[in-house]
Amino acid sequence: MKLQVLMFYQDDPKKCTAAKMVKFGLAQNIKKIGSKGLVLDPFSEKTLLPKDKSSIHSIIGIDCSWNLADQAFSKKFDGIKRKLPPLLAGNPVNYSKLNKLTTVEALAASLFILGSKEQALELLDKFKWGHTFYELNQNLLEEYSKLENESQIELILKDYGLI
Template identity: 35%
Template sequence: LRMWEFNQNDSKRDSGSKLVRLGMAKTLKVGQNYAGIVLSSEAQTVISREDLETVRVHGVGGVNCSWNQLDKVPSRKLGRARLHRILPYMVAANPVNYGRPFKMNTAEAMAASLYIVGLQQDAHDLMAQFSFGAEFLRLNRAALDAYAAAPDAAGVRAAEASMLAEK
């Protein structure tokens, strides 16, 4: 796991910072290129099982910042990365954004991406480090299982549409 750190959150409470402290993630410098999957709210392609080999070889990365200050993140200066992916519909379980769609923190987003590409045990191991981890997996179990079962990005989008139609 990799992330560009923007120090917008309290590092003692921030999930991305905790992943670094635990040795589960490493930080990238602004401008540093990255060959792995980059989670981005601006991406068009949804993450899917098709991304498994890239995640295994190069990892998955994201931006560790505050949702309230996302507009201050210089996304053009992050570094070159070809494989930008967006996460499908899920809800946050962290104490700041509990129940809010798409407002996951860094740890939740990383775990979701691992789960969807097929690394479910890694996702469980990551979420086990957080008090809200089991709740995140419980809240999103049906969605995560449907997305992980989809063969490709189109299948993930179809599963997402089906799920949203039921709401």
């Protein structure tokens, strides 16, 4: 699956996961989003489901500061917008916080849900803490990769004591 990032350059460049993915050739830095791109948008009405794979050609992570996320996502992006189901951050800045993911965590989670587990693990391997994200969310990701509809998410979250 093709990975792309739209970077706003709002965070510490040394900690920017999107920049590191671009540097290692794992994602492409883009300026414009195409209509067949899946845009990861934490404010979207719809949640990413495995069946979304058939309608997309790339996954796009919007790289911005969480402090400025409202502003960044208020822009009109083309593409198919989806939010991720709830996951725990494995990164050192937001460790174990629900839904405070880095760009690489969001892209890796998307890959898992869409059935590209090997590519997701390859992405996470580039980060010292990448395995932590996987370990915290492995069971959730397995469950999410089998979702047929959004209503099943609440049942999964209840099973894991997250709601």
